[in-house]
Amino acid sequence: MIDRATGAPATSPLPASGGAGLATLVRSIRAWGAELGFDAVSIADVDLSRAEAGLMAWLAQGYHGDMDYMANHGPRRARPAELVPGTVRAIVARMPYLPAAGADDWRARELARLDDPATAVVSLYARGRDYHKVLRSRLQQLASRIEAAIGPFGYRVFTDSAPVMEVALATQGGLGWRGKHTLLLDREGGSMFFLGEILVDVPFPADPPAEAHCGNCRRCIDICPTQAILAPYRLDARRCISYLTIEHKGAIPEPLRAPLGNRVYGCDDCQLACPWNKFAHRATLPDFDVRNGFDAPDMAALFGWTEAEFSQRLEGSPIRRIGHERWLRNLAVGLGNGLRAACERGDAALAARIRAALGARQATASPLVREHIDWALAQEVGAAAPACAAD
Numbered sequence: 001m002i003d004r005a006t007g008a009p010a011t012s013p014l015p016a017s018g019g020a021g022l023a024t025l026v027r028s029i030r031a032w033g034a035e036l037g038f039d040a041v042s043i044a045d046v047d048l049s050r051a052e053a054g055l056m057a058w059l060a061q062g063y064h065g066d067m068d069y070m071a072n073h074g075p076r077r078a079r080p081a082e083l084v085p086g087t088v089r090a091i092v093a094r095m096p097y098l099p100a101a102g103a104d105d106w107r108a109r110e111l112a113r114l115d116d117p118a119t120a121v122v123s124l125y126a127r128g129r130d131y132h133k134v135l136r137s138r139l140q141q142l143a144s145r146i147e148a149a150i151g152p153f154g155y156r157v158f159t160d161s162a163p164v165m166e167v168a169l170a171t172q173g174g175l176g177w178r179g180k181h182t183l184l185l186d187r188e189g190g191s192m193f194f195l196g197e198i199l200v201d202v203p204f205p206a207d208p209p210a211e212a213h214c215g216n217c218r219r220c221i222d223i224c225p226t227q228a229i230l231a232p233y234r235l236d237a238r239r240c241i242s243y244l245t246i247e248h249k250g251a252i253p254e255p256l257r258a259p260l261g262n263r264v265y266g267c268d269d270c271q272l273a274c275p276w277n278k279f280a281h282r283a284t285l286p287d288f289d290v291r292n293g294f295d296a297p298d299m300a301a302l303f304g305w306t307e308a309e310f311s312q313r314l315e316g317s318p319i320r321r322i323g324h325e326r327w328l329r330n331l332a333v334g335l336g337n338g339l340r341a342a343c344e345r346g347d348a349a350l351a352a353r354i355r356a357a358l359g360a361r362q363a364t365a366s367p368l369v370r371e372h373i374d375w376a377l378a379q380e381v382g383a384a385a386p387a388c389a390a391d
């Protein structure tokens with residue numbers, strides 16, 4: 001977007017037919033996007049001044065926790081043209097990730113899994129290949145097709161990797177509305193999708209924003225296990241299980257360990273509760289097929305993975321980003337909750353298996369993991385625990 005000769009912002013050439021040509025081009029961009037696995041592509045105006053006030057208020061409350069990168073970029077997150085000079089529009093795109101092979105009653109099955117103390121629950125989006133690379137590559141292919149049609153133009157591709165207000169941009173471009181859980185959702189596609197953007201210096205005709213359709217519903221607020229959605233559209237990330245199990249680096253606060261249940265990487269509850277997700281689309285790319293049996297993994301077995309196994313089995317998975325120590329920390333909390341549940345249910349065999357898995361790591365664990373193991377082993381104390389009392 002910068003003229004390399006002068007250093008000044010450069011404007012990309014328009015198609016010879018001007019505005020009409022751009023409208024035709026947008027139709028082509030949507031078709032190319034569909035071929036690349038995106039289920040919707042829109043053009044967003046990049047004036048996010050209304051969203052900026054909300055962002056600054058959210059940061060001022062400290063709701064972002066230790067996601068310092070959010071605070072560091074401050075209002076620039078709401079000003080794409082400051083991030084990439086010359087930007088006048090964003091091409092916003094959605095890619096569904098719901099594994100193609102799942103059952104029709106997937107939401108009921110996922111909710112039922114949360115009651116199985118032997119099983120770990122990994123967020124649906126993280127069961128396959130790391131979406132960052134997949135989306136970035138597909139967005140780059142889309143940009144290259146545009147370039148082949150109109151010649152060189154200024155652009156930069158983003159997906160969850162830079163200080164861009166993705167949901168605000170996608171809302172502005174009509175890909176959906178921001179639900180009370182703060183995620184983007186759509187009447188025809190639910191919310192089980194990734195977002196990506198291409199910031200461009202071409203004045204494509206912008207799509208209108210979508211209308212909101214949450215109405216009086218508050219299912220996502222009511223189901224949240226940690227009451228992280230403080231009020232409609234207000235999320236305290238410090239209480240959110242997705243944040244605690246993925247972004248947060250230190251100890252998981254004790255009051256939030258029991259509500260975490262068996263969710264060891266992310267949390268889907270607010271999306272599972274959302275009625276619009278009966279219209280969620282299936283992934284069309286094999287990248288998002290389930291790997292490692294992550295649709296029903298045995299929690300104790302995952303805890304037994306060595307660091308080498310963790311790296312090798314999670315090659316290409318988003319989970320590898322949190323590292324082995326945080327993985328063990330999360331699993332220790334899940335196992336502690338599983339131990340308590342096994343004791344309460346009188347499942348002596350499961351209680352013994354969990355205790356053995358935790359005990360096997362106790363001597364060699366890092367101080368962070370060790371503290372979570374100690375907490376986990378203490379969960380049988382005080383439980384109405386025939387299975388545990390028998391030992």
Ligand code: SF4
Pocket residue numbers: 181223224225226227228229235239240241242266267268269270271
């Ligand atoms: S992801 Fe889970 S913890 Fe976070 S807001 Fe949604 S339901 Fe609550």
Ligand code: SF4
Pocket residue numbers: 179180181185213214215217218219220221270273274275276
């Ligand atoms: S569960 Fe209800 S309130 Fe929450 S995002 Fe979905 S429609 Fe909106």
